[in-house]
Amino acid sequence: MAQAMKIAIVDDEQDMRQSISQWLALSGFDTETYPSAEEALKSVGQDYPGVIISDIRMPGMDGMQLLKKLMSVDSSLPVIMITGHGDVPMAVEAMRVGAYDFLEKPFNPDRMTELAKKATQARRMTLDARALRRELGDGTTIMKKLIGASPVMERLREDILDIGQADGHVLIDGETGTGKTLVAHALHAVGAKAGRKFVVVRLAGEEEETLAAKLFGPMEEGGQQPYVEQARGGTLVLEDIEALPMGLQAKLLAWMNDQGTPPETRVVAICNLQEGGKTCEDHLRPDLYYRLAQMKITLPPLRARGEDILMLFTRFADQFAEEYGCAAPTVTAQEAAQLLQAPWPGNIRQLINIAERAVLQSRRGSGTIASLLMNDHDDVQAQTITTEGKPLKEYVEAFERMLIDNTMRRHKGSIVGVMEELCLPRRTLNEKMAKYGLQRSDYL
Ligand SMILES: Nc1ncnc2c1ncn2[C@@H]1O[C@H](COP(=O)(O)OP(=O)(O)OP(=O)(O)O)[C@@H](O)[C@H]1O
Numbered sequence: 493m494a495q496a497m498k499i500a501i502v503d504d505e506q507d508m509r510q511s512i513s514q515w516l517a518l519s520g521f522d523t524e525t526y527p528s529a530e531e532a533l534k535s536v537g538q539d540y541p542g543v544i545i546s547d548i549r550m551p552g553m554d555g556m557q558l559l560k561k562l563m564s565v566d567s568s569l570p571v572i573m574i575t576g577h578g579d580v581p582m583a584v585e586a587m588r589v590g591a592y593d594f595l596e597k598p599f600n601p602d603r604m605t606e607l608a609k610k611a612t613q614a615r616r617m618t619l620d621a622r623a624l625r626r627e628l629g630d631g632t633t634i635m636k637k638l639i640g641a642s643p644v645m646e647r648l649r650e651d652i653l654d655i656g657q658a659d660g661h662v663l664i665d666g667e668t669g670t671g672k673t674l675v676a677h678a679l680h681a682v683g684a685k686a687g688r689k690f691v692v693v694r695l696a697g698e699e700e701e702t703l704a705a706k707l708f709g710p711m712e713e714g715g716q717q718p719y720v721e722q723a724r725g726g727t728l729v730l731e732d733i734e735a736l737p738m739g740l741q742a743k744l745l746a747w748m749n750d751q752g753t754p755p756e757t758r759v760v761a762i763c764n765l766q767e768g769g770k771t772c773e774d775h776l777r778p779d780l781y782y783r784l785a786q787m788k789i790t791l792p793p794l795r796a797r798g799e800d801i802l803m804l805f806t807r808f809a810d811q812f813a814e815e816y817g818c819a820a821p822t823v824t825a826q827e828a829a830q831l832l833q834a835p836w837p838g839n840i841r842q843l844i845n846i847a848e849r850a851v852l853q854s855r856r857g858s859g860t861i862a863s864l865l866m867n868d869h870d871d872v873q874a875q876t877i878t879t880e881g882k883p884l885k886e887y888v889e890a891f892e893r894m895l896i897d898n899t900m901r902r903h904k905g906s907i908v909g910v911m912e913e914l915c916l917p918r919r920t921l922n923e924k925m926a927k928y929g930l931q932r933s934d935y936l
């Protein structure tokens with residue numbers, strides 16, 4: 493959710509404060525006023541969700557000192573200085589210290605609104621980028637996003653931690669929606685380059701020449717830095733590596749060879765596998781392939797992750813239910829079997845989508861999960877329940893786990909409540925919870 497940006501107005505003259513505040517409030521800004529720099533500093537600091545407009549001449553701490561103070565706390569905070577008529581040297585000095593811009597008295601209200609708009613937009617971008625960097629810098633947050641208790645998921649978590657720590661290049665492949673981009677984030681977040689640059693580039697759908705310039709330069713006048721420069725010292729994620737034209741494959745390899753060991757910039761290449769189609773090896777020149785695939789992570793399709801399907805479905809359904817303020821849909825045994833049997837060509841992304849639609853449907857009180865699955869792939873096979881290809885035991889266990897998980901949630905971790913509802917003796921319940929890796933403390 494985008495947070496509304498504030499405007500803090502600092503001026504010792506009450507009339508001035510009021511008129512600026514009223515004018516900006518009329519233009520839709522959320523304003524707050526302070527009679528002195530000292531007062532303003534009590535509320536405005538690092539990560540302040542807005543911008544500051546301050547007079548320069550004030551008794552006590554003046555606007556210039558306030559500006560310096562704010563710049564030392566958060567150097568990208570936009571501060572607009574109000575200067576008296578003819579205070580040119582003062583304005584110049586303010587800009588040198590780091591003011592965003594200045595307004596000369598008596599000022600033009602339209603210019604003020606315009607500046608306020610530009611400054612708040614800039615502020616929002618800074619704060620968004622900061623939030624993203626924090627999230628990326630925090631490996632545990634991102635690892636928690638990776639849901640699943642199946643052996644493949646456990647392996648994946650270990651691989652991410654191991655490979656994240658290592659410093660060579662990585663290749664991630666898998667079908668669409670299996671979590672490749674999420675894993676690329678996770679690799680960066682848990683590794684030594686966490687907190688450094690993280691640059692994602694899509695290689696598909698670009699002309700070779702344009703792509704070459706964007707990746708390697710030379711930089712156009714006033715244009716963006718080439719991606720290899722932007723990512724220097726951090727992680728460069730190349731999405732759809734299979735779409736990289738041959739000429740650029742050679743260029744990429746040459747650039748990688750110049751990186752030294754360990755490479756200054758880590759490349760995480762992502763390759764989209766089509767079901768039953770060509771692999772990454774078919775698209776890349778062998779020397780590049782082997783450089784990239786020193787460490788390789790292949791994400792399994794959802795249909796191969798058996799027991800995770802129901803867990804993912806319940807988790808996402810719960811999340812959406814909370815978001816939409818309604819109860820999560822109950823999954824019948826038959827529906828559970830259908831979820832397990834569905835082919836999931838869109839993998840986890842498709843499952844998230846179906847979970848959201850199931851929640852909306854149950855809020856309306858109509859429709860079934862089966863009909864959602866059926867609409868999604870006009871494949872009659874998808875809704876006939878068969879146990880073909882998978883042992884019955886797997887369904888039963890997945891279902892049992894989901895049921896206990898759901899009941900524990902509803903009873904907020906009360907073992908007695910769950911024992912009664914499921915007619916299970918305590919010992920059996922404990923054993924099953926241990927078997928499925930469910931912990932009472934997670935539900936309290
Ligand atoms: N193990 C997981 N647990 C929970 N959510 C996951 C998991 N893996 C992926 N997701 C979620 O599934 C969605 C798809 O993941 P992601 O975008 O990483 O897939 P992708 O393989 O990069 O897809 P594409 O090939 O389309 O680029 C995202 O919303 C992601 O957060």
Ligand SMILES: [Mg+2]
Binds near residue numbers: 673731
């Ligand atoms: Mg992706």
